Amino acid sequence: MSRPSVPPVYTRAHPRSQNGASKPDPRPILLAAKRDIEEVRAILSAYGLRDLDQADRNLDAMAGDPIQRRRLADILTILMESISRTADPDQALNHWERMLANVSRTSFLDYLRTWPRMLDLLCMIFGNSDALAFTLIRDPTLVYWLAEEEVLSRPPTRKGMEGALRRSIGHLTSKEMKLDALRRFRRREMLRIGVRDLLRLATVPETTGSLSDLACLLIHAAYEIVDSDLRQQYGVPMHLNRQRRWIETKFAVIGMGKLGGHELNYSSDVDLIYLYESHDGETRAPRGVRAAIPAGVGISNEEYFEILARELTRVLIEPTREGYVFRVDLRLRAEGSVGQLARSLEEYQRYYTARGQVWERLALLKASPVAGSDEVGQAFLKLVKPFVLGTGERMTREKVLAIVQDVRAVKDMIDAKMTDRGHAQRNVKLGTGGIREIEFFVQTIQILVGRKAPTLLDRSTLDSLARLARKKLLSIKTRDALTAAYLFLRDVEHKLQMVHDLQTHALPQDGVELEKCAVRMGYAEKDRMEACTRFASDHAGHTKAVHDQFVSLFRQPQLSPLFRALFKHVR
Numbered sequence: 001m002s003r004p005s006v007p008p009v010y011t012r013a014h015p016r017s018q019n020g021a022s023k024p025d026p027r028p029i030l031l032a033a034k035r036d037i038e039e040v041r042a043i044l045s046a047y048g049l050r051d052l053d054q055a056d057r058n059l060d061a062m063a064g065d066p067i068q069r070r071r072l073a074d075i076l077t078i079l080m081e082s083i084s085r086t087a088d089p090d091q092a093l094n095h096w097e098r099m100l101a102n103v104s105r106t107s108f109l110d111y112l113r114t115w116p117r118m119l120d121l122l123c124m125i126f127g128n129s130d131a132l133a134f135t136l137i138r139d140p141t142l143v144y145w146l147a148e149e150e151v152l153s154r155p156p157t158r159k160g161m162e163g164a165l166r167r168s169i170g171h172l173t174s175k176e177m178k179l180d181a182l183r184r185f186r187r188r189e190m191l192r193i194g195v196r197d198l199l200r201l202a203t204v205p206e207t208t209g210s211l212s213d214l215a216c217l218l219i220h221a222a223y224e225i226v227d228s229d230l231r232q233q234y235g236v237p238m239h240l241n242r243q244r245r246w247i248e249t250k251f252a253v254i255g256m257g258k259l260g261g262h263e264l265n266y267s268s269d270v271d272l273i274y275l276y277e278s279h280d281g282e283t284r285a286p287r288g289v290r291a292a293i294p295a296g297v298g299i300s301n302e303e304y305f306e307i308l309a310r311e312l313t314r315v316l317i318e319p320t321r322e323g324y325v326f327r328v329d330l331r332l333r334a335e336g337s338v339g340q341l342a343r344s345l346e347e348y349q350r351y352y353t354a355r356g357q358v359w360e361r362l363a364l365l366k367a368s369p370v371a372g373s374d375e376v377g378q379a380f381l382k383l384v385k386p387f388v389l390g391t392g393e394r395m396t397r398e399k400v401l402a403i404v405q406d407v408r409a410v411k412d413m414i415d416a417k418m419t420d421r422g423h424a425q426r427n428v429k430l431g432t433g434g435i436r437e438i439e440f441f442v443q444t445i446q447i448l449v450g451r452k453a454p455t456l457l458d459r460s461t462l463d464s465l466a467r468l469a470r471k472k473l474l475s476i477k478t479r480d481a482l483t484a485a486y487l488f489l490r491d492v493e494h495k496l497q498m499v500h501d502l503q504t505h506a507l508p509q510d511g512v513e514l515e516k517c518a519v520r521m522g523y524a525e526k527d528r529m530e531a532c533t534r535f536a537s538d539h540a541g542h543t544k545a546v547h548d549q550f551v552s553l554f555r556q557p558q559l560s561p562l563f564r565a566l567f568k569h570v571r
Contacts, residue, residue, distance in 0.1 A: 023047060026080045029056070030063055030073045047084040049093070058093040062100050071109040075119055082120045085524070086127020087516035095126035095133040103140045118147055124198060128520050131501035132194045135187050142191060152196055155206050158213040161189060165217055178225050179315050182218050183322035189214050194266065194498050200522060204487045205462060207494065211264040218325050219253055219270065219316065220371035226311045227251070230304070231283075237304045239281030246284065249301050250373035251276045251308065251342075254380060256332045260366035261459040263490075267497040267504070269329040270316075273367070274309040276301065277376050279344035301344075309341035327503075332363055345379055352387040358406040361388045362443040365450075366459045389451040395570040400448060401557060407444050408554040411437070425543075428489045428496075429505035433543025435489050437550040438482055444553070445473060445562075449569040461486055473565060478549060485542035492539070495520040507539070 049055040063069035083092040112119040196202040237249040256271035281301040316325045334351040369377020418424045458464045469479035515528045518535035525531040557563040
């Protein structure tokens with residue numbers, strides 16, 4: 001077994017209670033010849049446990065036979081101290097019971113006695129994220145993978161993940177085996193990314209970048225698997241080029257939203273657009289293998305790529321015993337949630353020319369090729385650029401004002417939904433002063449001045465803020481305030497989603513659950529209520545800073561100095 005390379009983030013030499021006093025020795029819970037139930041409850045309470053009877057049952061089940069009980073007792077002080085500093089000590093013990101029931105208990109306890117840093121790390125995982133805990137319980141060999149050199153000490157790179165993914169599927173032959181390998185690979189890498197985040201070894205941009213790289217690799221691998229399978233059934237999609245020669249028709253997947261911006265969340269849907277090179281043409285057997293494809297099975301390009309889009313979506317979202325790859329949202333395509341899944345470049349050009357809306361212009365600022373043909377992906381970006389930035393017509397004050405008001409109307413609809421749900425102040429993404437207000441603020445400025453100042457265009461929200469400040473459209477103070485707020489809110493979003501791997505953005509109303517969120521965020525005061533108070537204060541400060549800037553542009557734009565500055569740039 002490898003020596004753990006994880007940093008000793010949580011380990012302390014002597015357990016202390018929240019008020020600084022030494023905590024009681026927990027070993028008598030397991031070893032006392034005669035147990036005093038009130039003493040047991042007092043010990044458990046000192047380590048932050050709430051359901052004392054359940055915690056006692058957990059420890060008894062974890063102990064096993066007398067020899068294993070002794071070995072568990074040897075590490076119990078570190079274990080109890082470590083879980084006491086997590087968001088949910090009770091859940092940590094529940095997960096420890098599950099883990100020890102799923103391993104060779106004696107050898108695993110011996111391993112933890114030898115390497116207390118790993119013991120500390122597992123406590124941190126079990127007490128902060130159910131999703132990551134269940135990944136380890138399901139496959140305990142990942143414990144030893146986490147201990148390998150550089151798995152946690154260095155951020156995962158796209159090149160490194162790509163090589164590992166190729167090795168994991170290269171020897172497999174069947175489509176379903178390859179797809180299950182993708183699902184296992186996702187689980188493993190999500191574990192690595194999540195643990196590095198919890199240990200504060202990764203910044204928010206590093207975490208979102210790693211999640212985005214992982215998604216791009218998996219979507220592209222899934223596309224290759226599906227496309228290869230369909231070509232065996234229908235042949236190769238082809239069309240006539242300008243020289244009247246048959247050439248292969250290429251396909252691309254465009255990432256939108258946070259995936260396109262390289263800013264993905266733990267539990268984000270991936271927003272995708274499917275497109276292909278030419279609407280004309282049909283599938284044909286490649287030269288030399290005509291006999292392998294029966295006559296009459298060729299289909300139109302339109303039909304082939306629609307089948308490809310549907311099958312790719314299915315294999316990404318479909319859960320199996322190995323989990324799923326990614327949830328997919330296709331509502332940013334032409335026609336939204338109705339109509340074809342895949343369209344040709346020409347069809348998209350017609351759609352945006354005739355029917356494109358302001359919100360689609362904002363969305364396309366983050367469009368990025370993530371799978372399939374990069375050539376076709378870049379052709380799409382070139383195609384939509386005039387729609388996104390305008391075609392060169394003179395921008396009057398009325399036109400600028402109309403764009404600002406259109407964006408405000410979209411946000412007003414979001415605000416109404418948040419108010420109805422009681423999330424206006426709690427939703428870190430869509431609520432008042434949330435992430436969406438930062439994004440709309442930045443993207444509206446880019447839409448207005450991007451044609452005359454293309455250097456302002458960047459898919460990353462943080463990089464866009466920096467560019468706006470360099471262009472003097474934002475003050476350094478405003479840039480810093482919005483940057484700090486964005487990093488804080490995205491960090492909160494991650495800590496909410498990593499608990500159960502659910503797409504949630506709302507802070508809990510329950511005080512205990514809010515305390516847990518504060519602990520996951522790194523607020524480490526001795527008193528959890530104090531930690532919660534400081535977290536809530538910081539959240540309120542950041543959302544106020546964001547909303548003040550949003551209102552300054554969108555509430556009464558004619559009176560806004562920023563609006564006047566923007567109008568000077570676009571005249």
